[in-house]
Amino acid sequence: MIADLETGLYVFVLATFLGLEIIRRVSPLLHTPLMSLTNAISAITVVGAIIVAGEQKTTLSTVLGTVAVACSTINLVGGYLITWRMLRMFRKSGKGT
Amino acid sequence: MIADLETGLYVFVLATFLGLEIIRRVSPLLHTPLMSLTNAISAITVVGAIIVAGEQKTTLSTVLGTVAVACSTINLVGGYLITWRMLRMFRKSGKGT
Amino acid sequence: MSLMIGRALPLIYLAAAASFILALKWLSAVPTARRGVVVGAGGMLLAVGATLLEPTIATYRWIAVAFAVGTAIGIPMAMMPMTAVPQRTALSHAFGALAAALVGTAEYYLRAPAIGRFAMGALALEVLLGSLTVTASLMAFGKLQELLPTRPVVWRGQNVLNLSIFGLAAAAGVVLVLHPEAAWLFPPFIGLALLFGVLLILPIGGADMPTVISLLNAYAGLSAAAMGFVLDNKLLIIAGSLDGSSGLILSIIMCKAMNRSFANVLFGGFGQIQAQAAGAETRVARSAAPEDAAEILRSASRVVVVPGYGMAVAQAQHKVRELYDILTKAGVTVTFAIHPVAGRMPGHMNVLLAEANIPYDKLVEMDDANAEFPQADVALVLGANDVTNPAARSDKGSPIYGMPILDVDKSRTVLVVKRSMSPGFAGIDNPLYYLDNTLMIFGDAKAVVGEIVKALAAEGTH
Amino acid sequence: MSLMIGRALPLIYLAAAASFILALKWLSAVPTARRGVVVGAGGMLLAVGATLLEPTIATYRWIAVAFAVGTAIGIPMAMMPMTAVPQRTALSHAFGALAAALVGTAEYYLRAPAIGRFAMGALALEVLLGSLTVTASLMAFGKLQELLPTRPVVWRGQNVLNLSIFGLAAAAGVVLVLHPEAAWLFPPFIGLALLFGVLLILPIGGADMPTVISLLNAYAGLSAAAMGFVLDNKLLIIAGSLDGSSGLILSIIMCKAMNRSFANVLFGGFGQIQAQAAGAETRVARSAAPEDAAEILRSASRVVVVPGYGMAVAQAQHKVRELYDILTKAGVTVTFAIHPVAGRMPGHMNVLLAEANIPYDKLVEMDDANAEFPQADVALVLGANDVTNPAARSDKGSPIYGMPILDVDKSRTVLVVKRSMSPGFAGIDNPLYYLDNTLMIFGDAKAVVGEIVKALAAEGTH
Ligand SMILES: NC(=O)c1ccc[n+]([C@@H]2O[C@H](COP(=O)([O-])OP(=O)(O)OC[C@H]3O[C@@H](n4cnc5c(N)ncnc54)[C@H](OP(=O)(O)O)[C@@H]3O)[C@@H](O)[C@H]2O)c1
Numbered sequence A, B: 001m002i003a004d005l006e007t008g009l010y011v012f013v014l015a016t017f018l019g020l021e022i023i024r025r026v027s028p029l030l031h032t033p034l035m036s037l038t039n040a041i042s043a044i045t046v047v048g049a050i051i052v053a054g055e056q057k058t059t060l061s062t063v064l065g066t067v068a069v070a071c072s073t074i075n076l077v078g079g080y081l082i083t084w085r086m087l088r089m090f091r092k093s094g095k096g097t
Numbered sequence C, D: 001m002s003l004m005i006g007r008a009l010p011l012i013y014l015a016a017a018a019s020f021i022l023a024l025k026w027l028s029a030v031p032t033a034r035r036g037v038v039v040g041a042g043g044m045l046l047a048v049g050a051t052l053l054e055p056t057i058a059t060y061r062w063i064a065v066a067f068a069v070g071t072a073i074g075i076p077m078a079m080m081p082m083t084a085v086p087q088r089t090a091l092s093h094a095f096g097a098l099a100a101a102l103v104g105t106a107e108y109y110l111r112a113p114a115i116g117r118f119a120m121g122a123l124a125l126e127v128l129l130g131s132l133t134v135t136a137s138l139m140a141f142g143k144l145q146e147l148l149p150t151r152p153v154v155w156r157g158q159n160v161l162n163l164s165i166f167g168l169a170a171a172a173g174v175v176l177v178l179h180p181e182a183a184w185l186f187p188p189f190i191g192l193a194l195l196f197g198v199l200l201i202l203p204i205g206g207a208d209m210p211t212v213i214s215l216l217n218a219y220a221g222l223s224a225a226a227m228g229f230v231l232d233n234k235l236l237i238i239a240g241s242l243d244g245s246s247g248l249i250l251s252i253i254m255c256k257a258m259n260r261s262f263a264n265v266l267f268g269g270f271g272q273i274q275a276q277a278a279g280a281e282t283r284v285a286r287s288a289a290p291e292d293a294a295e296i297l298r299s300a301s302r303v304v305v306v307p308g309y310g311m312a313v314a315q316a317q318h319k320v321r322e323l324y325d326i327l328t329k330a331g332v333t334v335t336f337a338i339h340p341v342a343g344r345m346p347g348h349m350n351v352l353l354a355e356a357n358i359p360y361d362k363l364v365e366m367d368d369a370n371a372e373f374p375q376a377d378v379a380l381v382l383g384a385n386d387v388t389n390p391a392a393r394s395d396k397g398s399p400i401y402g403m404p405i406l407d408v409d410k411s412r413t414v415l416v417v418k419r420s421m422s423p424g425f426a427g428i429d430n431p432l433y434y435l436d437n438t439l440m441i442f443g444d445a446k447a448v449v450g451e452i453v454k455a456l457a458a459e460g461t462h
């Protein structure tokens, strides 16, 4: 358990440094797609929900897990889709409509 | 052991991404100090060497460990010192000699 | 098969984490951004696919149902008009946080009391942040969709009450960490967190919601990272951290662009008192008809358009595109000056204008735009207000003093399109409207721009 | 006490890792760079201090001796003149790699054959990369210090031989991973790696050493990271990865600035054949005395100085500072154009000029400098050669064709200070010297600049 904590902290610190570094550099032009893309990415919680829903250990856990999978899926599907839709709109001058 | 490998890989991948991201942004003005600073930082191998030298398990390991500590210390001391010396040289116009 | 997946899973998750990092990296610039989305989605599919092969899964029935329901809701949510993006974002944070809170709850009832202290700590954090983010996001959604009153709701002792509720929730969490067997405490713990989420948003004005949403984004990210600690899943920790940093950075950018602090946004009750001051004005503004505006634009050689929240409300972006086309064809140089907090979310104006096919290299950021105004013949302010208010530069008493603004008043002529003299989000009067070089064109932005276009087109056929 | 350290150690190491990250982050710009060094050194002391408290340490005697010896060698190595930095860097990579290889070797004899397959794999990688980097770095040091012939040593079948040696070393490594008990194989394994390090550098010309050093930096970093895998120490993995990325990025930058590929640097035998071509030249260059140069500089209003390797060889930077002072005082605008690969290591010219107290805001990067030359009255080329060679722009047959250069030939007058007509690192002739607007001033850079300064000073007192 303590080893897990240690590993988790290393991963957390490194990923946070990396996130701050990368996201500071996102052009303001793309801040709205950025919000929807991070939203989609954080829908990765679905992998935890899938296990809980699929294990079928108790009725409660199955119900909670199923609702959680549904919620995450909304963000997963919706997030990538709307980001894609937005990015398809960005065009440079002189590149047709 | 497999858990160690997994953790190690995560840390390695994240740190490499982070390193590439940060170092790409170092001003060319400071590329020489960058080389000496990373040199100093990688002297952290000294912590591994200290254990080997201090454990005194076999004569061979003590000898190898001691030489390793000495080598790392050269880089540690020399690296930070020369980086500091270099950086003290960089001055903006109008700020005395 | 199952053994293979068990061994490969960490590597697949690592690949997914790398794909998320690349996705955000490539999102930093338009030319690589789409590639980023594809890679990010690919990593996600890989991770989900591999997880589905886990041998602990006893039945796929409920998972399939949930996928179907989620997709059925997710697709329409992705098809909302661009003007609804702020609300949509709030709603999706609610879903994300709910998923984290539910998984945390399920894990508690499955594993307590035989749960390690550290895992229980992460679980409590996950459930606390998740639950409060659910209600707070729903409240934010309600305010942005104007289902709830957008003015801040404040009362005496509010901050003390809120802090006490939060303190109670945190205390319940600590007790649960020390005594995971105290299952009776779990429902009140969640209840307090949900309640705190509601109370947190009540005193915050509707127009401060974008900053709040970004903060909630950071909370949702932290909650997902905590879930990663509970499940010992590094992919979740990484995705949560990335999400958290994004929320944090966007809210810092917004606070800086408004020259305000986090504390002021969260506890300031902004947008509440200042509204009354606006009525006292006695100076007069000059107004003009859309036809006059067309005349002025026609004879200009450099026009800078300054879009604001009003353009989003009026959905005027497609008409703006027509105006851009007709002016460009007539040899007028047209650019768009984008203030970082114009509209109601970061980058709001950019997506709207991109939706209307305005090339993104014509969208100019604040600092560059401010270098352009002195050379511009016309600044056409379209439903923007606060972001053009010169009081931010000169009037130390103004609530927006010190906020960096677009210096539209430095251009030769300023045309302001809005429906009335009423104030914008900050609830304060705008001295710009009384300057000698300013002309007001009253009306709905879409209608006014439409008429300007018509006038220009008619002139063109003479 | 010891238990406390055992628990706190991972957190202390995490803090050290964060301090290294911050150190490199702050090194990105001059104003924050010193803070970076302090933070990095602080993290290092913390980590070393905490490690010394580890209960497994039975005696401090040898550690203390090693600290003393290391410090006694490290301090003079930090006091070397700036012109010796390339050699110094090569030498320090040898030390770093040696430490990694020795620890790996010690671990092997302590733990084998009861060592896990994965740890043994990391160990083999550590020892392989460490050992080859030791000899390769020493060779690079020898070439840079001119203890060894700097020309590439090539022969037929060389690449095949080198690859075979490497293949043998790798094969030995694989066998050791599969059969860690085969201790007899360990010494030959190291021997092959050491030999490969020597063979790797033989065919590479002295002036390609900077790129090679950077690559060796990356190897040393990887070797430290592998050591982290062996010892399950995440701090080592992080520091090694940072070091590795730095080496990789710098070598990519250098290759791009020379328009060459890694393969060409490593296996190209660059600087070998072209030398013979130089003699065939029949055109004549005009030369002038330092006094004439002083006259020309005196009447200029914009001077761009282009320093190169020759300035480093001559140690002329302090004289250059005198020239800068006297010209600036006379109202001449003086800037310095820095090519990314001028000299013999990345940023070489910058440290030399900074050493001579030239303000860093006068040092202009290539692209900006190339915008300045057409407006410059004089380009003063000080011991630079290849980085000013116009053949890179126009002559498709030239070995440096396509390398981005400083367009000194576009300025009104070009003054070239060098000792002879002999070629620079690339071993090729420079058509710049035969242009109508070029004047050669032959002599050692320090001496010539000194005379120019004397002439200017004498003139000033008339
Ligand atoms: N973007 C962000 O991320 C963000 C985040 C937090 C806060 N904010 C705040 O939001 C504000 C944004 O400034 P802004 O200048 O874009 O907007 P604003 O100051 O809120 O002003 C919008 C103006 O648009 C006009 N308008 C509304 N509907 C219209 C219609 N249909 N046609 C024409 N005009 C219409 C309104 O005047 P009438 O009623 O007279 O028409 C109003 O004065 C700033 O104060 C900023 O601090 C933004």
Ligand SMILES: NC(=O)c1ccc[n+]([C@@H]2O[C@H](COP(=O)([O-])OP(=O)(O)OC[C@H]3O[C@@H](n4cnc5c(N)ncnc54)[C@H](OP(=O)(O)O)[C@@H]3O)[C@@H](O)[C@H]2O)c1
Residues within 6 Å of the ligand: D207, D208, D209, D210, D211, D254, D258, D307, D308, D309, D310, D311, D313, D314, D340, D341, D342, D343, D344, D345, D346, D347, D348, D382, D383, D384, D385, D386, D387, D388, D417, D418, D419, D420, D421, D422, D423, D424, D425, D426, D443, D444, D445, D446
């Ligand atoms: N900086 C890096 O990181 C790096 C990395 C890899 C390769 N390189 C290579 O190194 C080269 C650097 O170009 P560069 O223009 O700086 O140097 P260069 O092309 O090597 O030329 C240096 C010139 O300085 C002259 N010189 C030598 N000693 C001198 C003295 N005491 N006084 C006056 N002049 C003296 C030499 O001519 P005389 O003998 O006639 O005096 C020589 O032509 C490039 O080809 C680059 O690709 C650099």
